[in-house]
Amino acid sequence: MDREPPLLVERTAKNGGNKEDIKDIKDIKDIKDIKDIKDINTTRQKKYDEDSTYFKMAIYFYEKVSAVANEAGISHLIKKSNMQTWADDMRKLIELDGVDKHLAKQVMDWVTEDSFWKTNVLSAKKLRERFMELAIKMNADKKPSQPKQKPQYDPRDKEIAFQRWIQDGNDPDNFDWSD
Known part of the structure; x- marks a missing residue:
């Protein structure tokens, strides 16, 4: 003899999770069978006044x-x-x-x-x-972006500039070595 499981969870599992089982909970005897059920009204959404x-x-x-x-x-x-x-x-x-x-x-x-x-x-x-x-x-x-730091002085900069001076065909004796 095939009995109908009393709990919604059991009925859902037995019937493969059909949504039809959800409406069965409206039957008051089903509500009595479910333990630790909360007040059905607690699921209602809280109403906020337009002045809130x-x-x-x-x-x-x-x-x-x-x-x-x-x-x-x-x-x-x-x-x-x-x-x-x-x-x-x-x-x-x-x-x-x-x-x-x-x-x-x-x-x-x-x-x-x-x-x-x-x-x-x-x-x-x-x-x-x-x-x-x-x-x-x-x-x-x-936040303002960090201002770009001024590049630090590198002693090789003058050497590089001197090499470019020579490559451009300038006289090495006329190169300005001052900062």
């Missing part, structure tokens, strides 16, 4: 990314962006990753201006994933 800092950060970055996307002709890639998801990524960047809000804004501004990164970072999720790399690159670009 994280939502405002998401909107700010979205507007900057939108301008870049429109300019590059790829606005279709961000058309369906979810601002709640973006706000949550901003929250994670600040709270979990410990990034200062002012630094986050500086990187948002920089990344949407940088010729390479502006088309490679088109979401808050990607900004968060690449944040440390972007901040380092931004700071490296801000």
Whole structure:
């Protein structure tokens, strides 16, 4: 006699991982069979008010990314962006990753201006994933390049110049040996 395994995991394994098994979890007896199940409502996404800092950060970055996307002709890639998801990524960047809000804004501004990164970072999720790399690159670009050092004096330079003087058919006695 072939019995139906009670747990979703067992049913999925038995049936080869069919998606049909996922809808079986709606049956209340299946929920009782699953141990250590968390409250189903915890999987809902947190709602951010439009006045929240994280939502405002998401909107700010979205507007900057939108301008870049429109300019590059790829606005279709961000058309369906979810601002709640973006706000949550901003929250994670600040709270979990410990990034200062002012630094986050500086990187948002920089990344949407940088010729390479502006088309490679088109979401808050990607900004968060690449944040440390972007901040380092931004700071490296801000530092002025080291001025080229004046070449140090090499005593052989005069000898080389003297050899060229002779090769050009000049009189060796007329060569200026002074610095």
